[in-house]
Amino acid sequence: MNQTLEEVVSLARQCGCGHRHYDIPIEQMVVGREAFARLVAYLRHKRYERVAIVADDHTFAAVERSLCDQLENGSIRYTVCLVQPDENGDVIADERSIVQVLLETPDDVDVLIAVGAGTIHDITRFSSYKMRIPFISVPTAPSVDGFTSMGAPLIIRGVKKTIQAQAPIAVFAHTGVLCQSPKEMIAAGFGDMVAKYTSLADWQFAHWMADEPYCPFVHQLTEQSLQTCVDHIDDIAAGGEQGIRVLMDALLQSGIAMLLMGQSYSASGAEHHLSHYWEMEFLRQKKRQVLHGAKVGVSTPIIIEHYQRVFWPLLNELEKRPKSMDEATWERLKANTASIRELLESLPSPERIRTMLAKVGGAIAPEQLGIDPQLVERSLREAHRLRLNRFTMLYFLNELIFVE
Numbered sequence: 001m002n003q004t005l006e007e008v009v010s011l012a013r014q015c016g017c018g019h020r021h022y023d024i025p026i027e028q029m030v031v032g033r034e035a036f037a038r039l040v041a042y043l044r045h046k047r048y049e050r051v052a053i054v055a056d057d058h059t060f061a062a063v064e065r066s067l068c069d070q071l072e073n074g075s076i077r078y079t080v081c082l083v084q085p086d087e088n089g090d091v092i093a094d095e096r097s098i099v100q101v102l103l104e105t106p107d108d109v110d111v112l113i114a115v116g117a118g119t120i121h122d123i124t125r126f127s128s129y130k131m132r133i134p135f136i137s138v139p140t141a142p143s144v145d146g147f148t149s150m151g152a153p154l155i156i157r158g159v160k161k162t163i164q165a166q167a168p169i170a171v172f173a174h175t176g177v178l179c180q181s182p183k184e185m186i187a188a189g190f191g192d193m194v195a196k197y198t199s200l201a202d203w204q205f206a207h208w209m210a211d212e213p214y215c216p217f218v219h220q221l222t223e224q225s226l227q228t229c230v231d232h233i234d235d236i237a238a239g240g241e242q243g244i245r246v247l248m249d250a251l252l253q254s255g256i257a258m259l260l261m262g263q264s265y266s267a268s269g270a271e272h273h274l275s276h277y278w279e280m281e282f283l284r285q286k287k288r289q290v291l292h293g294a295k296v297g298v299s300t301p302i303i304i305e306h307y308q309r310v311f312w313p314l315l316n317e318l319e320k321r322p323k324s325m326d327e328a329t330w331e332r333l334k335a336n337t338a339s340i341r342e343l344l345e346s347l348p349s350p351e352r353i354r355t356m357l358a359k360v361g362g363a364i365a366p367e368q369l370g371i372d373p374q375l376v377e378r379s380l381r382e383a384h385r386l387r388l389n390r391f392t393m394l395y396f397l398n399e400l401i402f403v404e
């Protein structure tokens, strides 16, 4: 992280944005080869004697001996719950996974340990929250910014819905394990960070046009973590320890930014809503899932293109209030037109995003992920409905301008 945890906590306390920031319950964040030794020391310090590991086959295999030897040497008693994949072979943060964890967690356990990437963390975050026990994060891949946040995007009855649960009390990320993670997961982590270009733009727009809760400090935290990844893209592309550490620190900082707001305003805009829409369609068609960061990496240039091709000209053409727009919104649009133009101008070109994604070995087009043009077109018209409480530019275009 660019700032230490203590510095972020202190800066958040000094922030005069007017919004009550959520407390940061994270007591330790370790990124390095000493992570598992530090985890055992932390467990002993907290007098946690019974821990329950939540993982899946691949994620447990990624840490097994290095983590379990440390736990056993530290006389920490542990159980292991390996979350089972669905019929398509994917581990999903859904009802069945949550019930499996609830059923397999011993009654007397002190803490859950999420050993995995985004999905395992969301299953563990929600389950531990409901059992009123803390959880510790052990990331196995730098693939998402969902390690330090409190939100849990769950698939409930086929619909992806983010439920605010709890953040981990500590994070122990072993850089040796992270460096061994699949290269596409490292690219996915960069993709989840690149998505902040449009998530931050949508958040700014939502604040101007709909008074969405906004904090300049949280915006700056997220923007700083994004810029650090862009500045160190060569290191990240090389996949060495230095690049992995930069990426992991950025993902942790972006998660803390979400945590401070108690919502994912800073990290999830229309690019994420497209991704969630595609994810649900893949579930419906029983297709193998695609990494979250790969989807949002690809959807970011699509959203930038859409905004610059559709929204930009509109700002110059709108002479009178469209029937579907109320007077108050029309007045806000006119008052903020210049700022919105600047916001759109500040976005990198779609080509620049795709060049960066290609540099880290990520997908650049939806077709590479099995997402056909028809699904992309449909998602541009409908995906905003997945988060009707987010006044993104896509929401604005679909609900207040291009209404049938």
Ligand SMILES: NC(=O)C1=CN([C@@H]2O[C@H](COP(=O)(O)OP(=O)(O)OC[C@H]3O[C@@H](n4cnc5c(N)ncnc54)[C@H](OP(=O)(O)O)[C@@H]3O)[C@@H](O)[C@H]2O)C=CC1
Residues within 6 Å of the ligand: 056, 057, 058, 059, 062, 085, 089, 090, 091, 093, 116, 117, 118, 119, 120, 122, 140, 141, 143, 144, 145, 146, 147, 149, 150, 151, 152, 153, 177, 180, 181, 182, 188, 192, 258, 264, 291, 292, 293
């Ligand atoms: N809470 C939040 O704030 C956020 C949540 N998310 C959520 O995260 C989820 C996606 O997480 P993501 O990390 O992309 O993907 P997953 O967590 O779904 O991981 C995909 C698979 O990668 C495999 N894997 C993980 N680590 C390793 C490793 N080190 N070595 C080998 N294989 C490994 C596992 O395969 P297998 O399953 O086959 O064992 C794992 O299930 C989405 O649901 C997204 O909504 C994303 C961002 C923020």
Ligand SMILES: O=C(CO)COP(=O)(O)O
Residues within 6 Å of the ligand: 145, 146, 151, 153, 162, 192, 264, 267, 268, 272
């Ligand atoms: O993926 C996320 C941030 O990167 C979380 O987004 P949602 O709140 O839309 O699930």
Ligand code: NI
Residues within 6 Å of the ligand: 144, 145, 192, 267, 272, 292, 296
């Ligand atoms: Ni994301």
